[in-house]
Amino acid sequence: MPREAEPSLNEKTFVLQALQEKLRLDGREFDQYRPLELTFGEEYGVAEVSLGKTKVLAKASAEVTVPYPDRPLDGVFQISTELSPMASPAFEVNRPTETEVLLSRLLEKTVRRSGALDTESLCLVAGQKCWSVRVDVHVLSHDGNLIDACCFAVVAALRHFKKADTSIEGGVLTVYTPAEREPVPLGWLHSPFCVTWSVFGEEGDIAILDATRAEEQVRVGSCTISLNRHGEICQIAKLGGTAVEAIALLNCTGIALTKAKELSSYLDGKLAEDAKRRDKSGRAELLTAENDRVTG
Amino acid sequence: MTANTAPEAALGVLPKADGSAKYSHAGYTITASVNGPLEAQRKDEHPNEAHVDVIVRPAAGVGATRERHLESVLQSSLSQIILVKNFPRGLIQIVLQIEETPENDYVNTKLVQASVNFPIMPALFQTCILALLSAAVPMRATATASVVAIVLEGEKKKTVVDPTPKQLQTAQSVHVLAFTSHDELLLAESEGDFTVQEWDEIYETAKGICCRPQTRKSGAEMVLDEADVAGQADMRQFIRSTMEGKVAADLHWK
Amino acid sequence: METQSQSFVVLPGDAIDPSIIPTTKTKPLRLGPGLRHIPPSEIVPTVSGKLIVDPRKNSMWVEYNSHRYIPSQNDLIIGQIARNAADFYYVNISPYNSNATLPHLSFESATKKTRPQLAPGQLIYARVTLANKHMDAELECVSSTTGKAEGLGPITGGMVFDISLGFARRLLMAKSKDEGGLQVLELLGEEGLAFETAVGRNGKVWVGSDSPKIVIIVGRALKETDEGDLGVDAQKKLVKRLMRDMR
Numbered sequence: 048m049p050r051e052a053e054p055s056l057n058e059k060t061f062v063l064q065a066l067q068e069k070l071r072l073d074g075r076e077f078d079q080y081r082p083l084e085l086t087f088g089e090e091y092g093v094a095e096v097s098l099g100k101t102k103v104l105a106k107a108s109a110e111v112t113v114p115y116p117d118r119p120l121d122g123v124f125q126i127s128t129e130l131s132p133m134a135s136p137a138f139e140v141n142r143p144t145e146t147e148v149l150l151s152r153l154l155e156k157t158v159r160r161s162g163a164l165d166t167e168s169l170c171l172v173a174g175q176k177c178w179s180v181r182v183d184v185h186v187l188s189h190d191g192n193l194i195d196a197c198c199f200a201v202v203a204a205l206r207h208f209k210k211a212d213t214s215i216e217g218g219v220l221t222v223y224t225p226a227e228r229e230p231v232p233l234g235w236l237h238s239p240f241c242v243t244w245s246v247f248g249e250e251g252d253i254a255i256l257d258a259t260r261a262e263e264q265v266r267v268g269s270c271t272i273s274l275n276r277h278g279e280i281c282q283i284a285k286l287g288g289t290a291v292e293a294i295a296l297l298n299c300t301g302i303a304l305t306k307a308k309e310l311s312s313y314l315d316g317k318l319a320e321d322a323k324r325r326d327k328s329g330r331a332e333l334l335t336a337e338n339d340r341v342t343g
Numbered sequence: 344m345t346a347n348t349a350p351e352a353a354l355g356v357l358p359k360a361d362g363s364a365k366y367s368h369a370g371y372t373i374t375a376s377v378n379g380p381l382e383a384q385r386k387d388e389h390p391n392e393a394h395v396d397v398i399v400r401p402a403a404g405v406g407a408t409r410e411r412h413l414e415s416v417l418q419s420s421l422s423q424i425i426l427v428k429n430f431p432r433g434l435i436q437i438v439l440q441i442e443e444t445p446e447n448d449y450v451n452t453k454l455v456q457a458s459v460n461f462p463i464m465p466a467l468f469q470t471c472i473l474a475l476l477s478a479a480v481p482m483r484a485t486a487t488a489s490v491v492a493i494v495l496e497g498e499k500k501k502t503v504v505d506p507t508p509k510q511l512q513t514a515q516s517v518h519v520l521a522f523t524s525h526d527e528l529l530l531a532e533s534e535g536d537f538t539v540q541e542w543d544e545i546y547e548t549a550k551g552i553c554c555r556p557q558t559r560k561s562g563a564e565m566v567l568d569e570a571d572v573a574g575q576a577d578m579r580q581f582i583r584s585t586m587e588g589k590v591a592a593d594l595h596w597k
Numbered sequence: 598m599e600t601q602s603q604s605f606v607v608l609p610g611d612a613i614d615p616s617i618i619p620t621t622k623t624k625p626l627r628l629g630p631g632l633r634h635i636p637p638s639e640i641v642p643t644v645s646g647k648l649i650v651d652p653r654k655n656s657m658w659v660e661y662n663s664h665r666y667i668p669s670q671n672d673l674i675i676g677q678i679a680r681n682a683a684d685f686y687y688v689n690i691s692p693y694n695s696n697a698t699l700p701h702l703s704f705e706s707a708t709k710k711t712r713p714q715l716a717p718g719q720l721i722y723a724r725v726t727l728a729n730k731h732m733d734a735e736l737e738c739v740s741s742t743t744g745k746a747e748g749l750g751p752i753t754g755g756m757v758f759d760i761s762l763g764f765a766r767r768l769l770m771a772k773s774k775d776e777g778g779l780q781v782l783e784l785l786g787e788e789g790l791a792f793e794t795a796v797g798r799n800g801k802v803w804v805g806s807d808s809p810k811i812v813i814i815v816g817r818a819l820k821e822t823d824e825g826d827l828g829v830d831a832q833k834k835l836v837k838r839l840m841r842d843m844r
Contacts, residue, residue: 052692055677056718057803061756065809072756072813074842088372088443093402100358104374104442108403129405131398133376133438135359136693140398140406183403185440187374188357260359358824361665379665381693424609426633426643431730432695476608479663481633481643484610524610586645587606592826593662593763594647596778 051137054264062265066253072261073099078302080195080257083313085203087321091230092208096200098257100190105200107182107208111222114170114177122169123179126154126201134186134193146193153194153284154184157239157273158201161281168234171213176220178210180233191259194271198241203314206235207321239281240310242303243271251289254299256306270296272303276311350469350576352585354477362478364470368576369505370445371466375474379435393433395422399467402441409460413467420521420530421471426481435480439467445508461534462511464519465490468530469578476586486529487553487578488521491545493537500541502548516541520549524579555579604649607642607659619652629658662763666691666799668728673749673769675757675797676736678719686715688723688736690799697734699723704738705746713751720752720803722795752795755805758816764823768796780829781822784836785815814839 054062065072075081081099088095092107114121128151130138138144143151158164169178182204184197209230212223245258246268258266268288273281283300285291350368357363360376367373380393387394397418399410417437425435444463465488472485492506492514503510511517516535523529528550533542555577607613618640619626628634631644642648646661666674668690676688679696687696699721701712715721727735738749760768767777774780782794792806792815804815818839822832 052677052689053718055720055757056716057720057752057755057757059718060754061809061812065813068809070809070813072816074813074817074839090443093443102357104440106402106442127405129400131400131438131440132378132396132436133357133360133374133398133400133440136378136381136436181403183405185400187376187440188359190359361663378693380667382695429730476645478665479631479644479646479661481631482609483641483643485608524608583606583608586608590606590646590661594660595826595828596767597647597660 051135054261058261059265062262063247066247066255071255073259075257077253077255078306080306081259083199083310085199085314085317087203087207087317092204094200094203094207096196096203097188098192098196098199099259100188101192101196102187103193103196103200104185104187105182105197105204106185107180107204109178109180109208109210111171111176111220112179114174119174120170121166122177124159124164124166124169125179125181126151126158126184127181128154128184128186128197130186130189134189149286150193150197153241153271153273153282154198154201156282156284157198157241158205161237161239161273163202163235163237163239164205165234165236171220172215172218180205180208180210189260191261191263192243192257194243195241195257198239198273199310199314202238202240203317205233206238206314206318208233237275237277237279238311238314239273239275240307241271241273242306243269244299244303245269246289246291249289251291252295254291254295256302270299272300274300274303274307276304276308278304350578350581352469352473352581354473354585354589360478362474362476362480364473364477366466366470366473367443368466368469369462370443371441371463372443373463373466373470374440374442375470376438376440377435377471377474377478377480379478379480380430380433381436383432383434387434388432391431392427393425393430393435395425395427395435396437397421397471398436398438400438400440402444413460413464416464416530416532417467417471420468420486421475423529424483424486424523425475426483429481435475437471437474439470441467461517461519461532462490462506462508464488464532465521468521469582472582473585476582477589484523484525485579485582486521486523487582488519488530489549489552489578490517490519491549492517493535493541493545502544504548504552518542518545518549520546520553522550522553526550526554553578604647604660606646607648608645609641609643611642613640613642613648617650618657619650619655621655624655627654627656629656631659631661632657662761664761664800666762668697668725668734668799670725670728672725672728672798673796674723674725674736674799675752675795675801675803676721676723676799678715678717678721680717681715688721690734690736690797695733697725697736699736699738703736704750705744707739715751720757722749722752722797722803724749748795752803752805755803756809756812756816757801757803758820760800760802760819760823762798762800764819765796765798765800765802768794768802768819769798774829778829779822779832781818781827781832781836782815784833785818788836788840790814810843814843 084097086095095104130147182201212228214221244254245266247253270285272283352366354364356365357376362377365374383394397414399413468488492503493516494514516537518533521530642659646659650657674690676690679687679689686699688699689696723736723738726737740747770777790811795803804812806812
């Protein structure tokens with residue numbers, strides 16, 4: 048496996064020294080994210096996120112399939128994050144590194160296990176047919192903080208996605224093409240976001256948000272908090288690394304909530320903008336066939 | 344969805360890769376990254392030349408046999424034009440991420456269409472070439488590709504360039520051809536029923552599109568060939584003007 | 598024969614009009630980067646860039662920018678010690694590429710007993726002594742003619758930043774302001790900042806100073822000038838903005 052170059056001694060010493068003087072390499076504050084950009088594709092369910100030089104593309108898609116035998120009333124929902132050498136030559140296809148496994152696990156816990164997507168609404172014919180929704184996450188460029196960027200992209204893609212409309216008459220399922228009936232959005236319950244803190248210093252007393260790759264390589268620990276804008280925590284992961292004071296961790300969680308709210312309003316704004324752009328003729332309201340739903 | 348939309352390209356879109364390009368044309372959008380020359384892994388290293396590794400990633404789902412086929416076709420053509428002998432035991436790593444494919448509003452997605460590989464090949468090819476140029480990987484020449492199908496219109500057979508998904512479903516045969524900037528045939532893949540005469544016609548059509556003559560005055564000015572063959576964009580000129588833009592930006596200080 | 602330099606954009610494989618190739622009977626034609634010679638008389642570009650013909654020096658080359666360094670003899674580079682072997686150090690000069698070797702005794706007044714002990718991860722400023730496509734590159738930290746270090750050797754403190762190869766070449770030009778269009782370092786010095794720099798042709802620039810803040814300002818100025826393709830006016834504005842932001 049091609050090995051990524053370790054940072055030099057000079058770099059390690061300097062980054063820590065600068066942080067101790069409250070300085071980051073790009074001049075940001077400790078709790079400041081890099082400029083976040085979100086663009087939706089022409090197709091429903093395509094979201095491209097860039098966080099500084101980190102770029103992630105998420106694509107949501109759905110197809111009709113057979114539900115799991117032990118869960119006949121639920122649909123299938125999968126998130127796939129296969130890293131390729133496009134993100135960095137250190138990654139190989141089909142050879143998951145620690146980064147890939149952790150990323151995939153965190154997204155799983157944050158988006159799937161927290162029930163963000165209502166899988167019961169994906170059921171079409173109990174025990175026989177259901178929707179299988181999958182989100183493919185492609186990391187195009189890796190400059191640190193893949194977790195936050197990927198989670199944001201996944202949530203954006205799922206909220207943007209529309210699946211084909213269906214109807215059942217006398218046990219026969221009809222799936223309409225986009226030309227026949229407008230596609231419908233997924234059953235969405237709440238929007239979780241990941242906020243990752245990177246820890247530095249022997250005492251673990253310096254914590255920053257949204258580390259770049261250079262900062263990630265020098266950090267001594269990290270903690271990812273997944274939560275939605277209501278303050279409901281999906282998971283907190285601090286996997287090894289230098290011990291951190293409990294009070295500091297609580298402080299980090301508090302700031303994470305502020306960030307989650309910011310991310311949430313940014314996403315809502317972008318979705319509204321996209322809907323307006325597509326709805327130039329003003330007919331979107333007439334075409335939709337669903338009742339109003341209160342979304343989290 | 345029409346095949347006559349102008350191609351668009353942006354270079355250097357991935358800041359951490361040695362070279363990158365994002366290309367869209369006829370409903371396809373593909374991003375490619377190029378890294379190299381790197382050190383090849385033991386299993387891939389060749390004592391006298393570099394190994395060219397191509398990875399194609401579909402938009403949805405994980406790659407399967409279809410992607411492996413695209414990878415092997417691209418790898419064998421690109422190995423011919425990249426100067427691999429310059430980097431023994433080296434590796435040129437190319438990753439292609441398919442982002443968008445033309446939608447067919449009359450068919451539900453995920454219905455696997457038999458010849459869906461071919462129409463995407465020219466777009467993949469162009470993206471590779473642009474990304475390799477962006478990374479300044481030494482090459483023998485540049486190349487352009489085009490896809491041509493033979494469809495039945497009533498009783499007559501018609502040659503269609505850049506066929507739509509609908510046309511592909513009923514086409515008699517589909518062909519992808521690529522030519523280098525020296526007008527040599529680099530790649531020829533065909534699928535379906537066709538005669539040798541039909542292939543000759545396809546060859547001439549594709550060559551006419553890919554190898555449009557470009558005149559040059561004393562090495563300074565480029566004269567654009569205004570006549571569009573069958574309404575198709577001049578890919579060679581497109582590559583040239585895209586690179587002229589990049590070089591102008593890179594060397595703005597000179 | 599043309600007396601002024603010519604330049605235009607070329608793509609790999611383009612035919613070069615033989616009339617622009619300089620010909621003298623006294624000096625052989627020198628081909629620089631980006632061109633290859635196909636005997637007997639064909640010269641073909643291999644990359645996309647500006648073909649530059651200099652009749653006075655009787656040379657031609659393609660000017661282009663890229664990010665992947667390929668070692669070339671006599672280049673000054675910033676490398677990182679990867680590990681120690683019996684008689685030499687393995688030094689990494691380009692990520693994901695094979696390491697170069699630096700003999701233990703290639704330092705000023707080094708003997709087997711009194712050589713510098715460098716730890717893995719240490720940055721060094723070295724010169725390439727051997728580079729060809731079949732072998733791993735070799736380095737030295739001493740001038741083989743004078744026996745003096747002349748600035749080569751381990752680099753302490755400071756921070757190293759990644760830059761494009763073209764930018765590194767511009768920084769290393771003797772008259773980087775006039776020929777390279779770079780005034781940013783001069784402007785930073787005028788603002789009263791005290792710092793030193795070392796430029797590696799392998800796309801790395803080291804910045805050292807007593808204050809980390811100054812190192813960061815200089816590093817950011819260089820990176821943003823490189824990534825933004827900034828001209829001299831834009832460089833002036835950049836320096837003003839950075840000085841303001843970091844106060």
